Amino acid sequence: MRTAFIDTLRELARKDDRVFLLTADMGYSVFETFMDEFPDRFLNTGIAEQNTIGIAAGLASRGKIVFVYSIIPFVTMRCFEQVRLDLAYNFMNVKLVGVGAGLTYGPLGSSHHALEDIAIMRSLPDMTVLCPGDPIETKELVKRSFEYDGPVYIRLGKNGEPKIHSDGTRIEIGKSITVLEGSDLALITTSNMLETGKRWVDEWKQDGINASLISMPSIKPFDSFTVENLIDDEIPIITLEEHSVIGGLGSIVSEVIAKKGKSVKFQQIGINDEFSHIIGGHDFQRKKFSLDAKPSLKFIE
CATH class of the missing domain: 3.40.50.970 (Thiamin diphosphate (ThDP)-binding fold, Pyr/PP domains)
Known part of the structure; x- marks a missing residue:
């Protein structure tokens, strides 16, 4: 980047x-x-x-x-x-x-x-x-x-994140990008978790779960419209971010759900309300905070 x-x-x-x-x-x-x-x-x-x-x-x-x-x-x-x-x-x-x-x-x-x-x-x-x-x-x-x-x-980010989008893709402030289409659930990522999100969606597909991958690079202004459509369609939502669970992507999506006033299955993945007191490389830290492996999807059953 x-x-x-x-x-x-x-x-x-x-x-x-x-x-x-x-x-x-x-x-x-x-x-x-x-x-x-x-x-x-x-x-x-x-x-x-x-x-x-x-x-x-x-x-x-x-x-x-x-x-x-x-x-x-x-x-x-x-x-x-x-x-x-x-x-x-x-x-x-x-x-x-x-x-x-x-x-x-x-x-x-x-x-x-x-x-x-x-x-x-x-x-x-x-x-x-x-x-x-x-x-x-x-x-x-x-x-x-x-x-x-x-x-x-x-x-x-910093660590040589790979290209996920094709050259020539137009990215706009205030808009999300649907990277992969799916109807069983929607995984919304932001920042340097896009590569991880794509890997999870690809692995879920092999397990018979058809998930969509939505990249949300614009945090403010936020693309509430896309999230509201997921809520209307009753599609379970997972947010993924390398940030505190307080105040980041997951919090914003929670706010959209609350304002919408409709129920939808929702799971927030990020860093819990804590510091990292152990010194280690990036991969080590991600593993420590459980950002390296796919979450359980029991919540959508």
Whole structure:
């Protein structure tokens, strides 16, 4: 996803000299091509995330389209007051790009884990929240965020997520994408769990269960219409995310179900209300939180 992001940003920067990139002491191997091509539109601010947001707001106030790149906790939580007041409150045209969704930076511990970011960022008025699941969604949503005049948070994975969509797929803010059709149940994923979701749906098909796979990269605005159709059709729903079960995709779908006022079978899969106190790689962490194996489908019987 990181490569898709920077390649797309370079394309946009060639077309529009308002594009400006800030990073807080990271991404050297990722940004070398951008730095070489646009040295006057790149700034490494160092480990000073609060100051970085202030700089971004200032640049945006002078007409720049600013992208700020850092590890998720540092571009959301460490500088949240500045994001809230400098960007969201003033509706600045700044795009926050966080890398390392969920437990991606497993060995670095809770300081680098991103389990609360969706909940935090979607609570901000006027903040658009995008969580691409593969390089195609990343490329498309970087373009859509560039076209959108306002603050955006983009949540990226890191570990070489494969392409799920075909080249040329159009991804829109506020819309979901039905990757696979099915009528027995619907699996809705967001962010870096799209690959896992596709594997589960493929395995269920071998077991005779015809499930649909829906990617939900746009968290805010949210595609409530698709979820409401599933409720009307009485199709059981499972949500899958590498994020806390509080405030993320599952919570949003729960809200849609509650507002709809109709009963539907529903299961939420994510990180329980806890920190990871054990150090280990990404795969190890996913296994610890039971994100690596298909759930039981007894709830749909």
